[in-house]
Amino acid sequence: MTHVPGTTLPAFHTLHDGWALEALDGPVPERLRGKTVPAQVPGSAHTDLLAAGLIPDPYVDRNEEELVWAHRTTWRYATDLHVEPPADDERVDLVMRGLDTVATVAIDGHEVLRTVNQHRSHRVDVRDRLASGAARLEVTFASALEHAEAVERELGRREHVYPHPFNMVRKMACSFGWDWGPDLQTAGMWRPVGLERWRVARLAQVRPLVTVEPGQHGVAGTVTVHVDVERSGLPAPSGDTDEVPLRLDVRVQGPVGEPGGRPASATVELAPGATSATVAVVVPDVALWWPRGYGAQPRYDLTVELATVDGHDVLARVERRIGFRSVHVDTEPDEHGTPFTVHVNGRPVFVKGANWIPDDHFLTRVDRDRYARRIDQAAAANLNLLRIWGGGIYEDEDFYDLCDERGMLVWQDFLFACASYPEEEPLRGEVEAEARENVVRLMSHPSLVVWNGANENIWGFVDWGWPLQLQGRTWGLGYYTELLPRVVAELDPTRPYSDNSPFSPHVPYTERHPNDPDHGTHHQWECWNRQDYAHYRDDVPRFCSEFGWQGPATWATLTRAVPPDALHKESPAFLLHQKAEDGNGKLDRGLGPHLPVPEDFEDWHWATQLNQARAVRHALEHYRSWWPRTAGVVVWQLNDCWPVTSWAAVDGDERLKPLWYALRSAYAERVLTVQPRGGRLCVVAVNDTDQVWSGALVAGRTSLDGVDLARASLGLDVPAREVQVLPLPADVAVAGDPNREILVVQPEEGLYRASDEEPVRAVHLWVEDKDLTYHGAPFTTDVQQVDGGYRVVIRARAFLRDATVLADKVADDARVDRQLVTLLAGEEAVVTVRTDAHLDPQDLVSPRVLRSVNGLVAGGAGG
The missing domain is CATH 2.60.40 (Immunoglobulin-like)
Incomplete structure (x- = not known):
């Protein structure tokens, strides 16, 4: 290769073509033995076999059960490389951005990489293996389940929900099945694979810390860029590359027409042999990035270039889009306990959120357009935050970029969920490596506002009988209280960290229950599992980061997945798409207090969808009525990963369930709701806008056929981002005939007709629907x-x-x-x-x- 001055930027050449897949060993069906099929990269063994017509769709009927053999199968991907041989001064790195999960990589039979972590990328210098320009690249995936079982035998069992020891391998936990997801245990190269060629030095890590503070004419922003440099260690015409002096140039270019839109830059030199540097760029009078509903989302282009000191060669360039904003979570104790209030740019934000799971169990089928559709559905339902749950993945860059663009806040769990995790090797080093990589990868995104240590693991230790089983063995506490907060403090100190969800801040779990609703974050699952949705009003949590109610998928999605002769509650095919323990029983018991429980399956489908929407709306209106004491709600869950009865608002075929429409209503900027306060009925007006909401409300007690029985006028004057509680007069608050009357509270403009807008209105019944004379x-x-x-x-x-x-x-x-x-x-x-x-x-x-x-x-x- 001829070296051309000024053209030494690293070139990433994807290796996505020409792959073939073969099942090497395991309980492979006879029809697949010795068979080689074309493979798509990124992809998985399941999607390749599905494309080749060799397995049935795992999402349909009972096909999931037919694929259990894949859990213990070894797979081999292979392709032939034909590349230009490396020049004397050129590094050639094999870059594997995501291997799922227990993988061995070999070139011409020589092992170059072994990995057991889906959540990391890997880079290997392979220049010596590609000296001839031709080579055979093979990636072999062993059974992740068998690997996890071997680690469990070595380290001792740790408690976990569901049968498989997913806590013993760094793989997407829900790949092993969950109470809303299939048990398919994928294997494959799930993120891009390629060769990167570079000279002299490259940017190994770029870590931008963005801060804001009051400036002379507004808000000043500072981007402090921490850079790690890797030098090639190869001889060059000018001498040893490790001794070449380098220059780091950092530029920030703001949005055209916005404050702070003019370019700002800074430069620093790296002495010979130096491998790290820090550069600070000050941008005066920046335009702040805001969550949706609070302001605009201006973003700035950050460019980091590594060059030789004389500027003759630009060696590497990294480009990011950043936003200037501050974020902190207020957890200072108050008269009610311990808050958990998110502040952005100094303003408290009521979090209207939903939990996010991987949008397809086959991860490589989720692209930027699909992310955009889902995030737009969240925004259209008036959400302002998505919580990436700890049993899934660190999502692709497109997810966070789209959230930045749309002002959708992101809460990111580290990937631990519902299990006790060993803190010894071989897991500890993998945990730290993946945490460091993903903190650095994601920290430039202004939408990311919370790092969270794990989902339900401290709570699990306290309440789920783990100590007896563990007998003193490690269970993950050191990750959540030491390792992960240390990594965040070192790499991304501009963002808050929470030990777990749920979690009571400041006090050890031995002194205060981690799921205490008065302190920090709270998960409310008693209503769904054991009580009734009326009991959501029993607590006033400071921040409810999980609660939910089940409902089936839409009819078209359900009937695509379940054959016509299996469309009844107890059919094996339907139950395979209802993963929750006693899920149908809980659906029926949840209906009973409020609505008839239909015998007809199609009626039951509608009733349970309706009850899901009712239950969640009931909780949301209660929680919102208590702002600022309750500072946020994160519903379980926004989305599904396949066609299933679940807690989702958007089903696995991307259709909106009735719950989605309930979210849109209950999360609206302005809400009226009738709530009990101090033994009497009140109307609560919630104003989540920057304008005062004033006027008059009419509260009317009326018969079902529209005859006015009593009316009262109430003055409405709700400041911006506040709540007003108005007691209702007794003549409208107390029913004369509860089975034949309703209470309606609405602005005095009155009825709405053929409008595109939903009315701001509260409707209250004194009896349950099943007892009203409809x-x-x-x-x-x-x-x-x-x-x-x-x-x-x-x-x-x-x-x-x-x-x-x-x-x-x-x-x-x-x-x-x-x-x-x-x-x-x-x-x-x-x-x-x-x-x-x-x-x-x-x-x-x-x-x-x-x-x-x-x-x-x-x-x-x-x-």
């Missing part, structure tokens, strides 16, 4: 075809609750703009159905498609 079908409909779909008009003659057009029952691609529509007598609403299908309009308002509470309780059309 009219069965108190509505008329009109359907018209419009561009891109259909317009469904619903007109109510009497109280109509939670009317929902389940349009996916009519067309797979059908989407609606609203669900759970509640109308008073005399009101109407428009539901827009988007579809490319040509439909019989009446199908959209048939009793099996247009559902409501009325039909479930009174048995009329539209049950």
Whole structure:
């Protein structure tokens, strides 16, 4: 290779073509023995076999059970390399950005790498192996399950939920199955693989710390860039490259037209032999990055270049996009206990969040467009935070970049969940290495606001019987209280760290329960598992970082995954797509206090979807009514990784469940809700905007057919980002006939008709739905075809609750703009159905498609 001055930037050449996959050994079916299939990289053995038509879709019927043999199979990927031989002064590194999981890499039969960690990347100097320019590259994946079992035998068992010892290998925990996910245990090169060629030196690590402080004319920002340099150690025409003096140039370019938009830069020289440097760039009068709902998301381009001192060669360049903002979490004790309040740029933010799991069990099927669709669905439901749960992965760069762009805050768990983890080798070194790599990889993203040590592990130790089983063995506490906070403090001191979720700050778990609702973060699972959703009001947690209620997937998703003859609650195929322990029993027991439990499966499907939405909305309105004492809620969960009955708002085929519409309503900027306070009913007005919300409210007690029984006017004056509690007068707060009356509180503008906007309104019942004297079908409909779909008009003659057009029952691609529509007598609403299908309009308002509470309780059309 001829060396051209000024063109020495490292070149990354992907090695994604020409791979073949073979099952080497294990309980492989006879039809696959000795068979080689084309392999996609990035990819996995499952997706390659699926593409070749050699295995059935694991997401359909009971096919997951047919693939258990893959858990103990060894796989080999192989390809032939044909590259230009390295020049004398050129390094050639094999870069493997993600191997899942127990992998051995060999070139021409010579082992060059062995790894047991899905969550790390690896780089190996292979110039000597590529001297001829041709070579055979092989990657062999052993069974991660068998590796985990061997580590468990060596170190001693540690308690874990679910059967497999996922806590003994650094692999996505939910790869081994969860109470919402399949047990498939993938293997493969799941992130890019390639060769990187470079000379003299490269940027081994770039770590930008972004801070802000008051400046002369606004807010000044500082980017302090810490850089580690690797020198090639090879001879060059000018001498030993380790002795070449280098220069580091750092530039920050702001958004055009924004404050601080002019370029700022700084330079520092590295003496011969030096391998690290720090450069600070001050940007006066920066435009601050804000979470969605609080301001704009301006981002700045950061460029870091490594060059020879004379500037003759630019050796390496790293480009990032950063945002100027500050973040801290207030955990100073107060009169209620210990808060957990996120502050961005000095302002407290009520967190409206959801937990995030991997969006497909087959990780390589999730691309930037799919991330964008999911994050946009979160934003459209008025969320401002996603919590990446510790049983999944550190997501791809695109996820965090899209969150930066959209102002979606990110809470990042380190990858530990629901288990006790050994703190000895061979795991400890892997844990530290992956933590260091991913902290540095993700720290430039302004959306990332919390590092969290683990999910439920300290709580598990206290409450789940672990100490008896452990008998003094390590269980992970040292990771959460020593190793991980030390890594964060060293590498990313601008962000807060929490030991666990749930966790009570400042006090050892031996002195205060880690899931105490009055202190720090809290997980509320008693309601779903043992009580009823009415009990969400029993506590006023400081920050509820997990709670949820189950519901089945949408009808189109469910019927794609479960055959027609298995569409009943107890069929083996349906139960394979219901992973929760006694999940159907809990769904029925959760229905019982509120709604009839239908015998018909299709009615039951609607009722349980509805009850999921009801339960979560009930909790969210309670939690939001207690701001700022309750400073945030993170619902379990936003998304699914396959078609399943689960706690998700968006199902595995990306369709919105009724829960999603409940989230959009309960997380709206302005909410009215009727709540008990001090033994009486009050209306609580929640104003999560920067404007005062003032005017008059009308509280009315009315019959179901619209006859006013009592009315009262209430003055509304809610400051920005605050809550107002207004006691209701007794004549509207106390029902004369609870089974035939409702309470409605709304702005005095009154009824809404055919509007695209949901009304800001609270509807309160004194009895449960099953005891209200509903009219069965108190509505008329009109359907018209419009561009891109259909317009469904619903007109109510009497109280109509939670009317929902389940349009996916009519067309797979059908989407609606609203669900759970509640109308008073005399009101109407428009539901827009988007579809490319040509439909019989009446199908959209048939009793099996247009559902409501009325039909479930009174048995009329539209049950």
